[in-house]
Amino acid sequence: MATLNSYVNIDEVEREAKKDYIDRHSPFVYCQDSGTKGEKFPVKVVVGKEYTHPDDFDHYIAEVKLFDGETQIAGSCHFAGQNGGQGEKGNLEVVFNVVPQKNMKLRALAYCTKHGIWQSDEVKVAVA
């Protein structure tokens, strides 16, 4: 099903395979916790933190989206063999430079071609 999977803290997950499965699919949002109105604000999204994801032709991370609340503010697309590098596992990474006008509630989504859509925790950014 194309349901949306959500990140859960893997420290609270028992099984190693399950930890790996959750972590390697989850996008993580890295940015400052405050920004300046009308100025460039870099937001890094990395898929997976402690585990890496395959980058095979039939199994790769094809898309990342960055949302502020329910509105998408940026997105990226990716292709097999370009993320970890032709068959090698890796952590896909992209940096969006958004230009906020007000406080943001950031959340990233990542799409794996085999295991569907995954969303990150929400990251609050104060903008003044």
Next chain:
Amino acid sequence: MATLNSYVNIDEVEREAKKDYIDRHSPFVYCQDSGTKGEKFPVKVVVGKEYTHPDDFDHYIAEVKLFDGETQIAGSCHFAGQNGGQGEKGNLEVVFNVVPQKNMKLRALAYCTKHGIWQSDEVKVAVA
């Protein structure tokens, strides 16, 4: 929040505003219930059934995705003023021609720039 909203039968919804809100954001999948392996199989996706969606610059349907299980098999992107037609409300419609190899569990997702991601009911297709 970038959570995924799911279609619910609006006959079971009381409030008119709520019916409208759910219906106009929900993608509906129209196709035959069986297809032939390796042959073109048209799948029409229409956003909204009994209600229409705005098509304004800051509020429009920007994306449709077609999933078979957890794997995206096609997608489309759209722009403000191109769906209902420059400020007019409408029902965005796109036809993907997929070429199935096995039974499919189709589901469409639609993204509204103000109200996030919405998913259709699942439609089963027998492929032989």
Next chain:
Amino acid sequence: MATLNSYVNIDEVEREAKKDYIDRHSPFVYCQDSGTKGEKFPVKVVVGKEYTHPDDFDHYIAEVKLFDGETQIAGSCHFAGQNGGQGEKGNLEVVFNVVPQKNMKLRALAYCTKHGIWQSDEVKVAVA
């Protein structure tokens, strides 16, 4: 180079391999030559006319875009194994339903993951 390739009439091309190469990558736009302002207007785009394109993991048609002049009015994305059907050759086909407000000059672009971006001839549509 990511230069844009343009369709040329293959009847004027001598070599069979060259005809095939040009035809199978070129998007063709099929629609009525006139439409009604504010009403749904179907535009079919098919990649290749007399020849089919591979649909392999490292070689497939990944994207179609529909332009009116220099403005994109719709687009679609596709994945390996979904177009001809898992390794089989085919002609990718998608139908956009645009809602024109004025005369259009339609042109489609198709992107092949190995051979870059190809554009169709321009198709004029009278809208009244």
Next chain:
Amino acid sequence: MATLNSYVNIDEVEREAKKDYIDRHSPFVYCQDSGTKGEKFPVKVVVGKEYTHPDDFDHYIAEVKLFDGETQIAGSCHFAGQNGGQGEKGNLEVVFNVVPQKNMKLRALAYCTKHGIWQSDEVKVAVA
């Protein structure tokens, strides 16, 4: 026409309006001139160098693509009011982290919703 516009050195362009038009639409690729096989290699793409682009609802940079030769290796999508910031002009900026396996010939494309597709100069990267 959806033809592809190419960057030309604006020092060789006479008219100020023309310099501005070319510069603000052109994507520029910034990266090291050599990288290591299988290791993350950041590639920054900025649209415009000396001039800024509008970020209005009907006129904004909607897409950036990164090509290695004729193959797209990453891409990003953007929305009105998110680039310069709700009506303000700006220079859209995105960083892709690709993982090269061999020498690359990078080229970026940017799509403006009013003025079509623009490509950068080619940037060679030695990978060992």
